[in-house]
Amino acid sequence: MSDSRTVGKLLVNAQQVLEGAGIANAVQEARWLLAYALEMKHHELASRAEQSVTAEQLARVLSLVRRRESREPLQYILGSQEFCGLDFSVTPAVLIPRPETELLIQETLREGGFTGGAVLVDVGTGSGCVAVTLATILGGMRIFALDCSHDAVSVAKGNAERHGVSDKIVWLEGDLLSPLKECSVAGAVDAIISNPPYIAEADWVGLQPEVRDYEPRQALLAGPKGTEFHERLIHDSKQFLVPGGLLVMELGQGQAPLVRRVAEAAGGYTGIQTVKDEAGIERVLIARRACEGPSHG
Incomplete structure (x- = not known):
């Protein structure tokens, strides 16, 4: 993933990494991780697919994707989980x-x-x-x-x-x-x-x-x-x-x-x-x- 310098390429590669790790919902989880790491709305991932990412943004995405690749729960990475329509902070x-x-x-x-x-x-x-x-x-x-x-x-x-x-x-x-x-x-x-x-x-x-x-x-x-x-x-x-x-x-x-x-x-x-x-x-x-x-x- 280190050569992925646009939002679109990062998203595709993140999906591939998660699929390779056996993550069942790899496509959606890759979107959640990138939106969180890049501080974007989900719909912006598509509209800004050709946008270049900074070295700092790339490092942040890589870090989060590697954590999920190691099977750390998505909710701990994002720090939250919805329950009965309310958003709850969660930690390990x-x-x-x-x-x-x-x-x-x-x-x-x-x-x-x-x-x-x-x-x-x-x-x-x-x-x-x-x-x-x-x-x-x-x-x-x-x-x-x-x-x-x-x-x-x-x-x-x-x-x-x-x-x-x-x-x-x-x-x-x-x-x-x-x-x-x-x-x-x-x-x-x-x-x-x-x-x-x-x-x-x-x-x-x-x-x-x-x-x-x-x-x-x-x-x-x-x-x-x-x-x-x-x-x-x-x-x-x-x-x-x-x-x-x-x-x-x-x-x-x-x-x-x-x-x-x-x-x-x-x-x-x-x-x-x-x-x-x-x-x-x-x-x-x-x-x-x-x-x-x-x-x-």
């Missing part, structure tokens, strides 16, 4: 928001029926995409966003500020729901929402390089079964949820039957259901805190 400290996680938002809103003063908890907030999105939609709520990573919470706070909802979210650091124990919200939470780690140890090696080699391991890897965090959330959420309160969790492919059985065996929940994503995968589990009756475990 946080999991890149996925389209399927938008289902968590949709189902929480559909099932919630929240009134003013309701308490919502986002467990494993990462980039803050769930908490921030809910804060932009719902008014008068108390939202807690929890994560065990200080760096992730820093990114999430930045995204809250970016979207003007900093004053609507309380940020807490710690393991799953443990930070809530100091917040006097036992039995007072209307919804606990989580996209927890759910990759089983045996599946780690087979993940895409973008995921396995670049995204935060602690945000992905759950343990031998892949459902360890779901099981903990099912047991630990009972002490915090109000009667009728929601537990809404994202699931990995094929995990729904096991997680449903765990929820049923735990007791204290009713209306357990799963929701399929656009690919037909049971992606979200919803359970309501039982209004009465014994709680086991």
Whole structure:
């Protein structure tokens, strides 16, 4: 690519490099990278195809294309990812928001029926995409966003500020729901929402390089079964949820039957259901805190 001195030639060569690296959407990704590196609008890449680039611009393009060639996620290179129509800053400290996680938002809103003063908890907030999105939609709520990573919470706070909802979210650091124990919200939470780690140890090696080699391991890897965090959330959420309160969790492919059985065996929940994503995968589990009756475990 070092001899490519016009925008058009750079674009063609970038596409070829990415195709050679096995990037599925090489044509579009090359456009995104060049537009970002050259500080152009996408349509300008065509209208300015014959424009020469400076040595500095060439070096910048080469650097970004090489990063993507090594399978670094495009979102980390560009520093952002869209989620529910909002733009979120992302760094290697946080999991890149996925389209399927938008289902968590949709189902929480559909099932919630929240009134003013309701308490919502986002467990494993990462980039803050769930908490921030809910804060932009719902008014008068108390939202807690929890994560065990200080760096992730820093990114999430930045995204809250970016979207003007900093004053609507309380940020807490710690393991799953443990930070809530100091917040006097036992039995007072209307919804606990989580996209927890759910990759089983045996599946780690087979993940895409973008995921396995670049995204935060602690945000992905759950343990031998892949459902360890779901099981903990099912047991630990009972002490915090109000009667009728929601537990809404994202699931990995094929995990729904096991997680449903765990929820049923735990007791204290009713209306357990799963929701399929656009690919037909049971992606979200919803359970309501039982209004009465014994709680086991």
